[in-house]
Amino acid sequence: MKRVINFGSLVGFLAxxxxxxxxxxxxxxxxxxxxxxxxxxxxxEVIILSVIIGIPGLHAAFKVTVLAFAAETDPENN
Structure with a gap:
C-alpha cells in the first residue's frame, strides 16, 4: 500500500x-x-552512567520515531 504523506500526517508525526x-x-x-x-x-562515573542510560534511550527514541511515522502515514488511519 502507498503511504499517505501530506501536511496533516507530517504534523501529527512531528507532534x-x-x-x-x-x-x-x-x-x-x-x-x-x-x-x-x-x-x-x-x-x-556520571559520564559512564549517562552512556549506559543514554544508548537505550536513543534506541527508544529512534523506535518511537519509526513507529510514529508508520502510524501517521498508514492509509487505514487517514
Whole structure:
C-alpha cells in the first residue's frame, strides 16, 4: 500500500515524536541525576552512567520515531 504523506500526517508525526521523545529524554536525565546523587558519583562515573542510560534511550527514541511515522502515514488511519 502507498503511504499517505501530506501536511496533516507530517504534523501529527512531528507532534507525536516530539512529545514522546521529550518524555524519554526527561526520564533519562532524571534517572542519571537521581542515581548519581544517591550513590555520590564523580564526573567520570556520571559520564559512564549517562552512556549506559543514554544508548537505550536513543534506541527508544529512534523506535518511537519509526513507529510514529508508520502510524501517521498508514492509509487505514487517514
Amino acid at each position: 507525536v515524536t516530539t512529545f514522546v521523545v521529550f518524555h524519554i529524554l526527561v526520564i533519562a536525565i532524571a534517572a542519571v541525576w537521581s542515581i548519581s546523587g544517591l550513590l555520590g558519583f564523580g564526573n567520570v
